[in-house]
Amino acid sequence: MKKSAALKRVTLENDFGGQISFVGKLENESLNYNEDSGELVSEKIYSTEKGRTGYSIATRNGEERDKRAYLMEDQGKTCIVSNGSILLGLDTDVMLTFCAQALAEQAATKSEDELEFVKKQLQVVNG
Numbered sequence: 001m002k003k004s005a006a007l008k009r010v011t012l013e014n015d016f017g018g019q020i021s022f023v024g025k026l027e028n029e030s031l032n033y034n035e036d037s038g039e040l041v042s043e044k045i046y047s048t049e050k051g052r053t054g055y056s057i058a059t060r061n062g063e064e065r066d067k068r069a070y071l072m073e074d075q076g077k078t079c080i081v082s083n084g085s086i087l088l089g090l091d092t093d094v095m096l097t098f099c100a101q102a103l104a105e106q107a108a109t110k111s112e113d114e115l116e117f118v119k120k121q122l123q124v125v126n127g
Helices: 092-105 112-127
Strands: 007-010 020-034 039-048 051-063 063-073 078-082 088-092
Touching: 007 051, 020 051, 020 063, 078 092, 088 092
Parallel strands: none
Antiparallel strands: 007 020, 020 039, 039 051, 051 063, 063 078, 078 088
């Protein structure tokens, strides 16, 4: 029997927006290292007590570091996305189409393993 994680205060740091804070729990995390580029990527997915999804991605390549964080809420036909500074309401179908196009563009430069990893992360987010 899997033990359920306790809810706690989470604060996600963000170099491209404001800090994002919520009460929630970690649902999934991954750490990947690309030997060719030397890039280390850490991703975490959270569920909040209000039913939203928190997502953070931190990358490091040598001395370069960046942290990005987003809070998303599925409202049926609309998805609300925040980076801590800007709040966007996007048509869910349009957002999924945009993500599919972005993945297709990345497919030209990413390995099959990296694409499978992204697909698994999307499955976790979408339940």
